[in-house]
Amino acid sequence: ELKVEQNPLFLSMQEGKNYTIYCNYSTTSDRLYWYRQDPGKSLESLFVLLSNGAVKQEGRLMASLDTKARLSTLHITAAVHDLSATYFCAVDRPGSARQLTFGSGTQLTVLP
Amino acid sequence: DVKVTQSSRYLVKRTGEKVFLECVQDMDHENMFWYRQDPGLGLRLIYFSYDVKMKEKGDIPEGYSVSREKKERFSLILESASTNQTSMYLCASRFRGGYTFGSGTRLTVV
Helix, strand or coil: CCCEEEECCEEEEECCCCEEEEEEECCCCCCEEEEEECCCCCEEEEEEECCCCCEEEECCEEEEEECCCCEEEEEECCCCHHHCEEEEEEEECCCCCCCEEECCCEEEEEEC | CCCEEECCCEEEECCCCCEEEEEEECCCCCCEEEEEEECCCEEEEEEEEEECCEEEECCCCCCEEEEEEECCEEEEEECCCCHHHCEEEEEEEEECCEEEECCCEEEEEC
16 A cells, blocks of 8 residues: 655744755655645645656755655755645556545745 | 636535535546545545546545546535535546646535
């Protein structure tokens, strides 16, 4: 059974600081996703990581994937208040429908 | 852009009622999914469908059923709503590049 563990679950950080969210998964998968969710809203796709060593960056967010370690990281650089949201990682399950298994989410609050 | 539309944003239903949550996608995708989201638990898969009239149970199917009579529409049915089904329900459609999620239905069962 595929399990996805995300940590930390809660993160308060000051504006301008850097931090990393970690996502570990238990079995082999060839796709890892990062999503952002604002309160009361749906999920917004941030990154899709397809291969070992993949790195993608968008603004102050950078995601990487190490398939051998079954680990993905979402690094936040010089945080700003607008980044406050809940971040989820999710992994494709093997099989034709490839349904997603999600981590529990990291609730990020960026303080002034 | 793919659009996934959930018909209701908020619903309040009584215990024991039969509840229908509707989801429509506009891009002819084969795979559609229903998740529920609860604080601290992330999103958990209820049911999914990989074609018309084809469905499979996810991780937490108890108390739910689904219907997919047309490719664009995937319905989640709560046969007899209970208070522990109070949650946010998210529908998703899969395409080659990933998934698109609907805006969610917040269901309260009283």
